[in-house]
Amino acid sequence: xxxxxxHVTIQVIAAFIMIYPSMAEDCIPCHRExxxxxxRQWEASAHFKAGVGCEKCHGKDHDKIxxxxxxxxxxxxxxxxxxxxxxxxxxxxxxxxxxxxxxxRNMPLRNQSECRFCHEDGGGIPQGGVQCARxxxxxxxMGAIGCNYCHSVESSCASCHTNHNTSLVIVRDPNSCAKxxxxxxxxxxxxxxxxxxxxxxxxxxxxxxxxxQTCHMPKGTHNVSIGITMNSGGVxxxxxxxxxxxxxxxxxxxxxxxxxxxxxxxxxxxxxRTQSLTILKEAEKIIWDLSDRSLLDPMPDQRPDHPLSxxxxxxxxxxxxxxxxxxxxxxxxxxxxxxxxxxxxxxxxNPAYTHWYGNAELKMDLIxxxxxxxxxxxxxxxxxxxxxxxxxxxxxxRELRVLSNRVKRGEITEAxxxxxxxxxxxxxxQK
Amino acid sequence: MSRPHIPLPCVxxxxxxxxxxxxxxxxxxxxxxTPLPQGLxxxxxxxxxxxxxFAWHPDGDIIxxxxxxxxxxxxxxxxxxxxxxxxxxxxxxxxxSLLAAAxxxxxxxxxxxxxxxxxxxxxxxxxxxxxxxxxxxxxxxxAASLTLERFKFGTHLQSKLYRxxxxxxxxxxxxxxxxxxxxxVKAHDKIYFDSFSFALSPLGDEIAFTKQVDPPNFPSYLxxxxxxxxxxxxxxxxxxxxxxxxxxxxxxxxxxxxxxxAGTIRRFAPWTGDDVALIATxxxxxxxSPTDRYLFAxxxxxxxxxxxxxxxxxxxxxxxxxxxxxLVRCGESLSVLNGLMETSVPAVSQEIRxxxxxxxxxxxxxxxxxxxxxxxxxxxxxx
Numbered sequence: 001x002x003x004x005x006x007h008v009t010i011q012v013i014a015a016f017i018m019i020y021p022s023m024a025e026d027c028i029p030c031h032r033e034x035x036x037x038x039x040r041q042w043e044a045s046a047h048f049k050a051g052v053g054c055e056k057c058h059g060k061d062h063d064k065i066x067x068x069x070x071x072x073x074x075x076x077x078x079x080x081x082x083x084x085x086x087x088x089x090x091x092x093x094x095x096x097x098x099x100x101x102x103x104x105r106n107m108p109l110r111n112q113s114e115c116r117f118c119h120e121d122g123g124g125i126p127q128g129g130v131q132c133a134r135x136x137x138x139x140x141x142m143g144a145i146g147c148n149y150c151h152s153v154e155s156s157c158a159s160c161h162t163n164h165n166t167s168l169v170i171v172r173d174p175n176s177c178a179k180x181x182x183x184x185x186x187x188x189x190x191x192x193x194x195x196x197x198x199x200x201x202x203x204x205x206x207x208x209x210x211x212x213q214t215c216h217m218p219k220g221t222h223n224v225s226i227g228i229t230m231n232s233g234g235v236x237x238x239x240x241x242x243x244x245x246x247x248x249x250x251x252x253x254x255x256x257x258x259x260x261x262x263x264x265x266x267x268x269x270x271x272x273r274t275q276s277l278t279i280l281k282e283a284e285k286i287i288w289d290l291s292d293r294s295l296l297d298p299m300p301d302q303r304p305d306h307p308l309s310x311x312x313x314x315x316x317x318x319x320x321x322x323x324x325x326x327x328x329x330x331x332x333x334x335x336x337x338x339x340x341x342x343x344x345x346x347x348x349x350n351p352a353y354t355h356w357y358g359n360a361e362l363k364m365d366l367i368x369x370x371x372x373x374x375x376x377x378x379x380x381x382x383x384x385x386x387x388x389x390x391x392x393x394x395x396x397x398r399e400l401r402v403l404s405n406r407v408k409r410g411e412i413t414e415a416x417x418x419x420x421x422x423x424x425x426x427x428x429x430q431k
Numbered sequence: 432m433s434r435p436h437i438p439l440p441c442v443x444x445x446x447x448x449x450x451x452x453x454x455x456x457x458x459x460x461x462x463x464x465t466p467l468p469q470g471l472x473x474x475x476x477x478x479x480x481x482x483x484x485f486a487w488h489p490d491g492d493i494i495x496x497x498x499x500x501x502x503x504x505x506x507x508x509x510x511x512x513x514x515x516x517x518x519x520x521x522x523x524x525x526x527x528s529l530l531a532a533a534x535x536x537x538x539x540x541x542x543x544x545x546x547x548x549x550x551x552x553x554x555x556x557x558x559x560x561x562x563x564x565x566x567x568x569x570x571x572x573x574a575a576s577l578t579l580e581r582f583k584f585g586t587h588l589q590s591k592l593y594r595x596x597x598x599x600x601x602x603x604x605x606x607x608x609x610x611x612x613x614x615x616v617k618a619h620d621k622i623y624f625d626s627f628s629f630a631l632s633p634l635g636d637e638i639a640f641t642k643q644v645d646p647p648n649f650p651s652y653l654x655x656x657x658x659x660x661x662x663x664x665x666x667x668x669x670x671x672x673x674x675x676x677x678x679x680x681x682x683x684x685x686x687x688x689x690x691x692x693a694g695t696i697r698r699f700a701p702w703t704g705d706d707v708a709l710i711a712t713x714x715x716x717x718x719x720s721p722t723d724r725y726l727f728a729x730x731x732x733x734x735x736x737x738x739x740x741x742x743x744x745x746x747x748x749x750x751x752x753x754x755x756x757x758l759v760r761c762g763e764s765l766s767v768l769n770g771l772m773e774t775s776v777p778a779v780s781q782e783i784r785x786x787x788x789x790x791x792x793x794x795x796x797x798x799x800x801x802x803x804x805x806x807x808x809x810x811x812x813x814x
Binding site for chain 1: 786793799
């Protein structure tokens, strides 16, 4: 009889703990008053139902929690959500903070220990193929809101899932992606919303209208990079990486479309990307040519140092939108906004973004860049229309440097370089 | 007591004897060890301060040297101008209108520009000990300066190049710097100053200088560096021992002659790396005639690599720009060797010079190869 009473008591307590796990803790009574919304959300969450209480995620050190030193990041979630973490880490989201953080090696006030965020001790190359970024130029406040609110997705599940409410309804809604995937540089949310996919979702619902999650997180995977064939800057992956990704995306498209339809649609997107990249490269070449001739205003060596590259001209993913010349500023818009809108618009089947917000702007940017280049050349005394004859030695000097830089960048072959160089040297004949 | 009377003819006789002895004595000390070849003659100029600089004026008649103070002397007319300065380095401007002279003042040097009458035209104070001054072209003076600071942990030696257009303050670039370990430090600063050599190419676009290297596990040694002033590009001759030799550019601007510290004058082509032994003499001081036919080193005069006359080993010399004369300083005597079979080098036009400078700059930067340089140079000089 005594044993039966003890056994029943234990079962009741266990059942109660399972039903209301926080009863085993001291947090709820106070927090029901101090943060009632958080408690309410938790009580409605899957964590509550699974018996995951406050301590499990937040720990027991209340002082640490108050100081904000007990953040619930992926190290806390990972042990229980191993599959999701592994998928997340394999995706572009899994390197978001690193890519947004940027390398601080040239920052005068950096904390020495933060090198380990990306590097092993003594390692010069960052682990995991991450990119550094332009955000180093920001103030810490601007960096926190304008950069890390999005890039913290790398280490914070709550970035999408919210803090206490783990409802899948939230994260399965495209609006949860919109926080970051919108705006002038990558308006995926807007272009999806105004595409046929988005219209179907708005009118006929999820059963007919695919969302971000339908195509980019198929079967609930946390690897959001499945099926993507280019990097975040729109540079195509090499074939060995792109081809398997394309097959993955076609399998997703084929859930609704005939295989040939999906293949052709994505192939059109590829063609638009190639055509747009050609326009972009033409503009980039003009800027490098101006730089070779010391015609940028100001030249990189006359500006504050680029945080990563110092005095060098940067037009790649680390390009800045401040402390540059005007023509580079146009190129920044062209590359980061208009090129991105054109190609992402094409892959999201949005006509207006592909054409008017993207392609048309891209082409008009090129006009602006050419016009600005003409102005700079004229100012530098090398315009073909200029009536005053330029100093031949200075001209030859400049042309040689331009050729040398072009061969170094792989724009011309060694043979072309030798031929052009010979012409310049020939022009030095005594008159 | 009456004073003994000496007849006037006797006084005249003794004075004549005395003058003869003095003149005879001077003639006996003319600093040549071997009979001079036919056609050459040596004439005494007078005394000169030992180790002080001396230089030919571009016209080939006027010289500048130091006897107590700086002097400008016309050897043809015997006109002389005294200037109240004791320089460590002097240089005539290419057009001969100005004379630059650097003098040490404590830890600094004063560079003054004088006209032919000895009047100061410009003056500037430059930090350190100036060992050389040279004109790149009219109105563009360069000066190599050394500073030496002694610390417990070693001696810091720096060489710097000052460039002065005489309109603004001199600009400076570092040539070399080294901290010599305490156990290897020499007691006297002069040893370091003397071990520094500096030369400017005839076209005025490249310099050569010595740079001391003090590696932890090997003995100290000197490097000879060639720097193109237009591009800043450098090349170095193979390392030499710490007993330094002189450094001079050949008349074609393409080679550097230097004493390798091991008893040989070598010829080094900085931009091809070719380095060959030229003459078996230490080359502590080297002078070249305008077309390089004559070479004077360590008191020995060579014509087309054959020794034609020998002076005491410590003698130094400078060939006149006109080619036929050699100013020789041996100890405290200065003399002129006349009758050399040498001519002056015709000056190139400004346009050709500019093109050559461009070509040399491009070669130094690797924008064109030496082969491309040679063929373009040939085309420019012999159209």
